[in-house]
């Protein structure tokens with residue numbers, strides 16, 4: 077059943093994940109009447125099945141490792157394991173028990189209207205929303221529609237018996253109410269290494285199956301090597317060059333048998349597929365505006381969708397495939413909101429590099445932290461990526477454990493830092509820090525990379541003694557030397 081009259085807004089946002097929420101926040105702040113359409117929970121994947129629950133599972137393990145790495149504290153915590161039930165209960169509180177009342181209240185307080193249901197583009201600046209009871213509403217936008225529908229896990233299609241084996245995806249891996257005795261994890265990317273670390277710390281026997289020969293292949297090679305060392309030390313059975321060819325789970329909840337390339341087999345209580353993401357665009361009406369359903373949405377730096385006339389359709393967050401990270405989605409949302417507001421008010425855009433209407437940092441300066449032990453914190457270009465771009469660069473490496481602050485932080489601190497130095501412009505274009513507690517150092521590197529701070533000026537940015545940040549002194553010496 078379709079409502080007879082269309083409801084008119086200035087802006088329609090499709091998807092209330094962190095990206096959609098922030099687009100709506102910005103357009104409301106600019107005085108534009110904004111409606112957000114959500115099919116599941118306001119807050120999106122990030123709040124309920126990704127960032128928040130995964131980090132809530134990981135943080136207690138890091139806290140315990142930190143205590144164990146310091147003489148005196150080590151004796152106090154002894155050899156005890158994590159209290160799994162308490163960790164899962166804390167995780168549940170961080171997901172608000174998978175209820176979105178708090179975020180709905182935030183929408184209300186911010187002045188964003190909410191329509192629940194599945195949204196689809198139905199033509200130029202028009203969206204239909206199908207509610208759970210089958211009723212349909214038609215929404216039209218005077219200025220803009222922003223697609224922020226995120227991504228979903230992608231599973232391989234060439235593994236016999238995969239669907240019948242009911243594999244875990246990120247949803248079960250972050251939301252499981254119990255700790256599996258044996259967990260097999262497929263995929264050596266970020267989800268794979270973080271979840272292997274988390275469930276191992278909670279007591280599972282974990283096997284991590286990686287088809288290539290390295291973890292975290294998009295980062296500096298030493299990051300994957302140190303994370304592999306950390307996982308092995310934690311007791312994870314790490315197998316490189318291994319593919320799963322078939323899965324068999326005879327009972328719905330019984331163990332699953334994995335057949336491996338090379339002939340071996342493995343039995344686990346659960347198997348997690350952490351093999352990447354696909355866009356949530358298969359059923360959002362892209363065909364109504366001349367785009368291909370199921371595709372990532374191509375955008376320019378202002379997040380305006382390419383191939384659609386009239387500059388009214390935007391895509392931000394995971395769905396545009398620029399950087400699959402919550403903070404970059406929120407950054408794109410701030411840019412998108414500013415672009416929509418400027419066009420609505422007839423103001424010219426500044427889409428120059430680092431301009432107010434250009435999501436330049438997606439390309440040059442997106443930071444990421446991998447919350448393993450050791451942590452990995454990286455921003456900008458790797459050495460290999462800089463060389464591929466034809467930049468004249470040198471890598472400057474330093475062992476973080478040599479720094480006084482690091483040796484105070486943990487007995488026998490192990491870690492490594494690299495900056496990629498552009499010899500022509502004399503600025504840092506990339507940084508990668510690996511070690512305990514490096515996450516909070518990352519913003520200093522992001523400011524250096526995004527700010528393109530000249531090395532001679534960075535020389536005057538003095539890190540406090542005795543902090544791990546003093547590694548900057550050695551790195552800067554290496555750049556100038």
Ligand SMILES: Cc1cc2nc3c(=O)[nH]c(=O)nc-3n(C[C@H](O)[C@H](O)[C@H](O)COP(=O)(O)OP(=O)(O)OC[C@H]3O[C@@H](n4cnc5c(N)ncnc54)[C@H](O)[C@@H]3O)c2cc1C
Pocket residue numbers: 090091092093094095096113114115116117118119120121122123125126127128130131193194195196224225226227246250267356359360392393394395399400401402403404405
């Ligand atoms: C296990 C895991 C851990 C992660 N950890 C981190 C981390 O620590 N840090 C980090 O930066 N990133 C992390 N990420 C990535 C992060 O989750 C995503 O980058 C982020 O969620 C993207 O936000 P989004 O708003 O674009 O999409 P989503 O969070 O996916 O939100 C999209 C929303 O749109 C809704 N929707 C979709 N289609 C429709 C439709 N047709 N109609 C109405 N509503 C619709 C969905 O229901 C959803 O609520 C992690 C990802 C995973 C899988």
Ligand SMILES: NC(=O)c1ccc[n+]([C@@H]2O[C@H](COP(=O)([O-])OP(=O)(O)OC[C@H]3O[C@@H](n4cnc5c(N)ncnc54)[C@H](O)[C@@H]3O)[C@@H](O)[C@H]2O)c1
Pocket residue numbers: 232262263264265266267268270286287288292293319320350351352353400401444445446447
């Ligand atoms: N801390 C964080 O910032 C964080 C944490 C988790 C996820 N994320 C984001 O979520 C996104 C998704 O993470 P992800 O780990 O699922 O994807 P990913 O792309 O990082 O890694 C997927 C891995 O699976 C492997 N793979 C793909 N198909 C396979 C197959 N058929 N068999 C075996 N291996 C296969 C790939 O080679 C790759 O190494 C990432 O882009 C990441 O940025 C971020």
